[in-house]
Amino acid sequence: MSFAIGIVGASGYGGVELIRLLDAHPALHTSVVAAHSQAGQPLHELFPSLAGERVFDAIDVDRLAELDLVFIAAPHGPALELGAQLYDRGVKVVDLSAAFRLSEAGFREWYGEAHPRPDLAAGDASAAADVAYGLTEFHRDRVATARLVANPGCYPTAILLGLTPLAPLVEPGSIVVDAKSGTSGAGRAAKDHLHFAHVDGNLTAYGAPAHRHTGEVERWLPGELGAISFTPHLVPMPRGLLATCYGTLRADTSADDVQDALHAAYDAEPFVHVLAPGTFPHTKALAGSNGCQLSAVVDERTGRVVVTSAIDNLGKGAAGQALQNANLLLGLDETTGLSAIGMYP
Amino acid sequence: MSFAIGIVGASGYGGVELIRLLDAHPALHTSVVAAHSQAGQPLHELFPSLAGERVFDAIDVDRLAELDLVFIAAPHGPALELGAQLYDRGVKVVDLSAAFRLSEAGFREWYGEAHPRPDLAAGDASAAADVAYGLTEFHRDRVATARLVANPGCYPTAILLGLTPLAPLVEPGSIVVDAKSGTSGAGRAAKDHLHFAHVDGNLTAYGAPAHRHTGEVERWLPGELGAISFTPHLVPMPRGLLATCYGTLRADTSADDVQDALHAAYDAEPFVHVLAPGTFPHTKALAGSNGCQLSAVVDERTGRVVVTSAIDNLGKGAAGQALQNANLLLGLDETTGLSAIGMYP
């Protein structure tokens, strides 16, 4: 059994991680590696890990339409158009951008533009039944029967995995999320604020108080928990993402309730590990993997729960989860070609 | 004019930073460089930056008592004893440990032991008039006339500089502090969790929910703001500390009120710079300096203010501020031998 796969937007970090994962996958074959501006250029010029003569393909919708599945790792603008085209031609698509994650109204609010295809907006009540939000652990059934999967953002993945099981235990309006990401989340393009000599030994917040991922978290967090405060930070490491989430516990909630909720949600999950309270997840434990590690501790002095949740932003936060969803779309075991064991040290 | 200075506990990172700063200081002369376990060992064996033949001195109280001022950079246990001895003999002391920062009750609560000298506990109502808490910007007058200064912890320095001017604007019980430090804050001793191969590319929380610095912040934050939630993190960088502080604004508070409060507090300060809202401080901007950069932004959606405050944990968070206080104790301009410009890149 072999499936022909395309990657569009392969010149970004999500693309190169997909190429690496698919290269080791027993049933998927990377037939097309397309990139808009880099068509014809050797892969190794952008990514030294990809030695050899292969060049980026042009984006050819007819060619892509013949494949079993296409990953779109492009910005949300082109993804909106290409995703709709491929969906309409019956191709299975996993889109890694924000194009299809929100509702029509949410997209307008956070991205400042009308959504051209509300039927493909996974967060919209009117979305088609074969469109799914791909936080696999909580939307597995819908993903398995979908044609288009909106793969979650890196921050929302870590935050939602941390907070979803605890949502019934937390007071509305009390949630603060302080999140930290490696720099690959900011993309491959050379910019002053991504220069090695600037980033190394440097830590900074950015994007507060209204980073776009806030809307995605608020849309997909269950319950009526209200607006959250979200501050992302750029950490001097290439990969890895840690979300530290604070919420005030409801009056009748115990520390055991918190642990029980996490274990009930994840003990059977292959990629999510709940650590003992007092043990904290390390981003490096997940490098290159599709795993998530998280733990929660209750602060009796303030009545807050603190959940820390770690992923590889390019793994479970992007290419890994995209492959997990693709496995489901293609009828494979969702763990095929994926691991929860990161490259350590 | 030249003052004879001693450094005790010089084998730690606070010690080597003091040695570096004093070497460039025009009026202070480092007469004694003492360390308990390393007495007789060449400095360069621990610190390659200190080439030459000088060796660590033994800790000799009589010798120290002849000096103009002694920095104690030892753990709080030995510091309690030595600090009291030197104080009693009339020597000016800047202590960098937690020995004298809290009240007697606070010390008992957070350090689990009775304080042997409540009269020297700067945070105690019964403290002697010549004992000061050395957050210079807010306790300058008391420092100038003190004999013993309790130099603030690294986290409390960044947090208190960020929150003190805003304390009147914030709702009690609403403060969450998410702080991140470079690894030098964890000390020089070789430990598994400080191994380069473990730390590099790694980010983790630790010590939640009740890190000892919580008590110091609660003691010295003005107003009745109640318990705060504090989570420290270890960041893969050797130096630098960033505190991201969240608080719910009182009903009648505007974004302008926030900026006004910060500027009123700091526009005349040589070491604290308020950045424009939307600009965020970078830890690397302060490396090796005594500066602090901070900025605040108001999140209208949640009603919270978010203050980010950056320092060098070994600079303004330890040796730099200790020297700032020593300058005052000795009647010098407090900026002598100090800079707000970090080593960048």
Add this chain to the structure above:
Amino acid sequence: MSFAIGIVGASGYGGVELIRLLDAHPALHTSVVAAHSQAGQPLHELFPSLAGERVFDAIDVDRLAELDLVFIAAPHGPALELGAQLYDRGVKVVDLSAAFRLSEAGFREWYGEAHPRPDLAAGDASAAADVAYGLTEFHRDRVATARLVANPGCYPTAILLGLTPLAPLVEPGSIVVDAKSGTSGAGRAAKDHLHFAHVDGNLTAYGAPAHRHTGEVERWLPGELGAISFTPHLVPMPRGLLATCYGTLRADTSADDVQDALHAAYDAEPFVHVLAPGTFPHTKALAGSNGCQLSAVVDERTGRVVVTSAIDNLGKGAAGQALQNANLLLGLDETTGLSAIGMYP
């Protein structure tokens, strides 16, 4: 088809990399994960990447003797003893230490002790026919029929891959090797010189002029090229190794001869890529992989060839090549469960 595998010395970095690689391998099952001092301790306490309840096994030779193959990732002292025991009991062994790489005389010279089993010293003329030096690309046939494989050191792997094809072209006595390694090559134990705050932003040479790997290179480099100068360096990165090798070309050698020799050696190899002259290998291209990238340039001004050769010291330099050899020993395709594509970025 499934083979039962043991790892001894699993508490080191070579061990955890083997665990990770075997976890993704389709035909090998890690039955024993043994470590002397850590027996009974959960793996995750040493390696956060290995979440779960598994603990280190004790080293039980009887238990190991029942397995299909054992990797020994222990220091050369215990490896000498255990390797011989398992060999004598007919177990297939890949030893990652220096125990069996040299000749009896070479071992005495470089390790200062008599070799207890010259018949198992792969570098000795009297070695048994089923003992092989595991630089796979040049000893593949002997590995395939071996019972004991001496897996090459990390530095020798990079250096020998770079120089072996060029040995006939180079003047005796002219070779200088300047090599640089990430810190994982120095092991997992916490030491002052491996402390993050010391290593980060730091570069240093060490071990010159007579690092033990010199003897291994001189033993296995073909031809009579004489003593080489070898200086290793510690680079502030956790993984990756780059060898820069200089040699004076024989009088009648052209730049084309150099390229031809490299391509003749490696164009059919799955894990070694020759880059175009003027393009230089990046260690990060190989992270976590079993690949090697190398290139050569000729300096007409000095008559020297300069070869740079990059590997992951824990991949092709240790666990990866060990698995490549194990695949051969077990009759599998040598590429099974291995990749030449590193984790980038």
Add this chain to the structure above:
Amino acid sequence: MSFAIGIVGASGYGGVELIRLLDAHPALHTSVVAAHSQAGQPLHELFPSLAGERVFDAIDVDRLAELDLVFIAAPHGPALELGAQLYDRGVKVVDLSAAFRLSEAGFREWYGEAHPRPDLAAGDASAAADVAYGLTEFHRDRVATARLVANPGCYPTAILLGLTPLAPLVEPGSIVVDAKSGTSGAGRAAKDHLHFAHVDGNLTAYGAPAHRHTGEVERWLPGELGAISFTPHLVPMPRGLLATCYGTLRADTSADDVQDALHAAYDAEPFVHVLAPGTFPHTKALAGSNGCQLSAVVDERTGRVVVTSAIDNLGKGAAGQALQNANLLLGLDETTGLSAIGMYP
């Protein structure tokens, strides 16, 4: 006593380091901070360490001509023109580019263009008497009476400090230099190969076999030692430079001769420290300082001496040495405002 100083090309890393050093200097005042493209832009937008409202000045030769001394930290093209203009108007100039370091013939060979002012080419036999090559330790007297100083390149500084005292002991044609630099040596401009996610954990050679600094070393190394092999490498650290230099010792040379030569050269020098053989210099020991640490070891097996020499590429390799020379030009003690103690950790 206060001198008015200008910095041209202040928007680069050499510029910001000069600004930092001059800010702490007791006798120099930075009157002009000029940059071609950034004129009018706030300094803090490029350099977060420089908080405040100061903006880059335009390059106004008339304004510069009124100053006591001008540092030119621009590329060699504009430096050639501006340096000559200021020299002709009698202004003291320290130029940090390659514009005035070589001979007329050397400049043509390595930079591919005719030198417009051979009288200002410090390496030329016809150079004016008041033009000096600014490797201070070996050209101190000529610097003290100069009007134009050609500040050495970062690689040549480390290499020449390491090899100059040993030149009489080494065989012609035998020198190999393998050098490694932090990335700030490649400049501030955002480029793909300087992207944090690319550089972190990455090591690569570049520029072999004929980097332009080769010509500068060959010009200024005493004796007739012939062409040298020079390979630079890019190391994942922002600052720091280490040169590992190999040379075959003349027949009658002992290991003691080597140590004696180094100590004779440097024991009275304030910024150069000779470490004991077997101890190797650490780049981090020099961060932000004007120091150099070096040591030599003799390899009896090969007859080669190996010298390792470490500096901060922006310190002794650029801005620090420029200030050392400026102090001399202005009649100050050459150590004023400089230190040999780096920021460690």
